[in-house]
Amino acid sequence: MRKIVTISAAIAAIMSGVMVLLLNIAVQEQASLNRTLAKQIHDDREAIRILSAEWNYLTTPRTLEDRSGQFLALMPLRAKQIVNTPATIPLRPRGQDVDTKGASSVVLSSADKPRKVKKNQRKGTAL
Amino acid sequence: MNALSTTVGPPAMSRRGPVSTGPNIPSLVGSEPQQRGMGIARSRLVFVVILFCAAFFVMAARTVELSLKKAEPMQVTKQHVTVPPVQFTRADILDRNGEVLATNLGTSSLYAYPARIRDPEEAARKLVSVLPNLSEGHLIQKLSASKGYIRLQQRLSPRQKWAVNALGIPAFEFAPDEERIYPHGRLAVHALGAVNYKNEGISGAERYFERRLSDAASTNQALRLSIDSRVQYALADELESAMRVFQAIGAAGVVMDVNTGEVIAMVSLPDFDPNTTRGVSGNQRFNRVTQGVYELGSVFKTFTLAAALDDGVVDFSDGYDASLPMKVGGYTIRDDHPKGRYLTVPEIYAYSSNIGTARMALDLGTEQQQRYLSDFGLLRAPDIELVEVGAPLFPARWRKTSTVTISYGHGISVSPLALVTGIASMVNGGRLLPATLIRNSEGWRQGKRVIAPDTSRKIRQLMRMVVTKGTGGRADAVGYRVGGKTGTAEKASNGGYDRKALISSFVGVYPMDDPQYVVFALLDEPKGTKATYGFSSGGWVAAPVVKNVILRTAPLLGVAPKTEDEGLYKNVALRIEE
Structure with missing residues (x-):
């Protein structure tokens, strides 16, 4: 009986010792992971700083103007192109052959004739 | 414990030889000193066992307690890992x-x-x-x-x-x-x-x-900073191309928020790249906006009119005879755009009449003129967060001739920044706001009152008339209700003036019904081109710059184009005969 108690106590002691050791190792791993993450965050922040400087360098108004002139068919905005009040926006043309076949456009296709419009649906709603 | 029990057990089981010397067992167990020793050992043993039992009991009790108790949240704050900050020796x-x-x-x-x-x-x-x-x-x-x-x-x-x-x-x-x-x-x-x-x-x-x-x-x-890089670029780009077209030796430009005094853009040309400062000349480093002081010419008439209107010396219904050149202290004063007739006050401003302005300044008086110009911040270095600030140049003894010439911007040199600050106070209801390079998030600042709100309203009307009917027509950015004043001054050289070396400028304000921004453009020694019929005055070379800058930046700054309310200027427009 004594022997059983002694042996079981010894096993319990060894097991708990091993568990504590494992726990310790796990904690150390986590702590080291923590430190790695902290360092990574620091490095990333530094990289963000460099990237934001680079971004600002690559998107200066002068560069953007050059690029848009090179790649986009956009012209400088004119005062009369700016719409002040929603009232000046023209109504959407409906039921007319305003759209060529196959072309993509915001205007509804000519297939959408007024007779197909349901009665309770308002005609010519503003966009 | 096993070792201890073997010593108290029968000697035959003892592994320790020297103790069991003979078969006399009773003598071994029974001798009195030995028994006493055994007693002490036993009591000590009992004491230790009790101690251990107590310790185990405490541990057991603690285990039960821990298992019954609710798990407390772990204190993680103490193990908090701090991310080392990205440190640099200079702020962005x-x-x-x-x-x-x-x-x-x-x-x-x-x-x-x-x-x-x-x-x-x-x-x-x-x-x-x-x-x-x-x-x-x-x-x-x-x-x-x-x-x-x-x-x-x-x-x-x-x-x-x-x-x-x-x-x-x-x-x-x-x-x-x-x-x-x-x-x-x-x-x-x-x-x-x-x-x-x-x-x-x-x-x-x-x-x-x-x-x-x-x-x-x-x-x-x-x-x-208060600088807006997009507006800054638009201003720099327009000034650069104007400088190229008119072969000017330098250019300066400012965009200022009239309600806060914030400098939205500040351009001085020629400039340099701060990334490589080696070999940069003094001319490139020179800040023409704050350091340079210039005789700015007719732009100054705004201040003379504001002073005269605010002081009650004149009103819109008054006028002066500008049919003949005027002689003061040996100088003859002529008009650049002579009409050869009696001019009303709005006409004097719109057609930039030197004679009319000079007569008005004489009616105002030297002391009042000085007081007003001082109030407008034109007789001291402008306030701004820069070291490179130029103090104005004006005569130490302010004679009658000085009063006359200063009324139309000659004989006094101020920096473009001082001028823009002054013009902002003319149109924003009369509050003088020191120029600043630091962003103001409130969007409104209370400044020192320098003219009455009603005078400010009149100046706004006059400035709009310069663009719609007068010398500043080339600044009219359609939709943005631009007002302004042209300025052309000959550069001083060898004690006189060089008729060919001009400082041509235009100060514009928009939108005139609710002023938001002042846009100023200056070209140093521009040469006329075929497109300008050889003219190189402010209305020809600087006004288009202001117009283009307004067209490019107003959408960015949130100023919407609008159909103008003609009624606002009816009163003034009627007094200007074309």
């Missing part, structure tokens, strides 16, 4: 929208231990092959030294650092270094300034805010 500078105008980035400096180099010539040759800007002769001399630790080059790019490392010379070492980078290059260089090789501000905001930028406690907090 941003524009009003958060665009980075100046930032510090990490670079490397190259050092060498000459004592570790066996063949200085070969090392020098190899190094020059990757860093061609170094001189081989110098390097050999430096690397031949027997001891020490010498710096060979600062600010190596990552690519250069890699190339030097690839040489595989162990005597070369790198030390972390910092470099001030201006991603926008030349943009806003005069407002922003530059730093020297020690990263200390040497001009502009970099110098003015040196302490704030290099303060270790606040290097993580960026300094936010």
Whole structure:
């Protein structure tokens, strides 16, 4: 009986010792992971700083103007192109052959004739 | 315990030989001193057992307690891992929208231990092959030294650092270094300034805010300027092309928020790239907006009219005879756009009549003129967060001739910034707001009152008339209700004036029904072109710049184009005969 108690106590002691050791190792791993993450965050922040400087360098108004002139068919905005009040926006043309076949456009296709419009649906709603 | 029990057990089981000397067992167990010893041992043993039992009991009790108790949240705060902050020795500078105008980035400096180099010539040759800007002769001399630790080059790019490392010379070492980078290059260089090789501000905001930028406690907090890089670019771009077209030797421009005094854009040309300050001439460093003082000409008539209207000397219904040139103190005053007749007050302003303005100034009086100009901030250096500020030049003794010439902007030199600050106070209801380079998030500032709100309203009407009916027609950006005043002055030279060297300027304000921004453009010695019929006055060369800048930036600044309410100017328009 004594022997059983002694042996079981010894096993319990060894097991708990091993568990504590494992726990310790796990904690150390986590702590080291923590430190790695902290360092990574620091490095990333530094990289963000460099990237934001680079971004600002690559998107200066002068560069953007050059690029848009090179790649986009956009012209400088004119005062009369700016719409002040929603009232000046023209109504959407409906039921007319305003759209060529196959072309993509915001205007509804000519297939959408007024007779197909349901009665309770308002005609010519503003966009 | 086992060992102890064997000693108290029968001697036959004892493994310790020397004790069991003979078969006399009773004598062994029974001797009195031995029994006493056994008693002491037993009582000690019992004591230890009790102690252990108590300890086990405590542990058991604690285990039960822990298992019954609710789990407490772990205290993680003490194990908190702090991320090391990204530290730099100088704070960033941003524009009003958060665009980075100046930032510090990490670079490397190259050092060498000459004592570790066996063949200085070969090392020098190899190094020059990757860093061609170094001189081989110098390097050999430096690397031949027997001891020490010498710096060979600062600010190596990552690519250069890699190339030097690839040489595989162990005597070369790198030390972390910092470099001030201006991603926008030349943009806003005069407002922003530059730093020297020690990263200390040497001009502009970099110098003015040196302490704030290099303060270790606040290097993580960026300094936010009032400059808008998009507007700055539009102004610089327009001025540059005007300078090219009219072959001007210099140009200056300002955009200011009239309600806060914030400088949205500040351009002085020629300029330079703050990333490479080597070989930059004084002319490029010179800030024409704040440092340069110029006789700005007719733009000054705005102040004379404001003073006369505010003082009650004249009203819109009054007028002066401008049919003949006027003689004052030996000088003859003529009009640049002579009408040869009696002019009403709005006409004097719209047609920029020197004679009419001069007569008005004489009616106002020298003292009043001085008081008003001083109130408008034109007789002292303007307030702004820059070191490069020029004080105005005006006669120490203000005679009658001075009163007359100063009324139309000659005989007094002020910086464009002082002029713009003054014009802002003319149109914003009469509040003089010191110019600032720091962003104001409130959007409104209370300033010192210099003219009555009603006078300010009249000045707004007059300025609009200059553009719709007068000399500033080329500044009319359709939809944005621009008002303004042209200014053309001959440059002083050899005690007189050089008729061919002009300072042509235009100050515009928009939208005139609710002034938001002042736009000023100045060209130094522009030459007329075929398109301007040889003219190089403010209305021909500077007004289009203002117009283009307004067309380009008004949408960015949130000013919507609108059909004008003609009724606002009816009263003035009726008094201007075309």
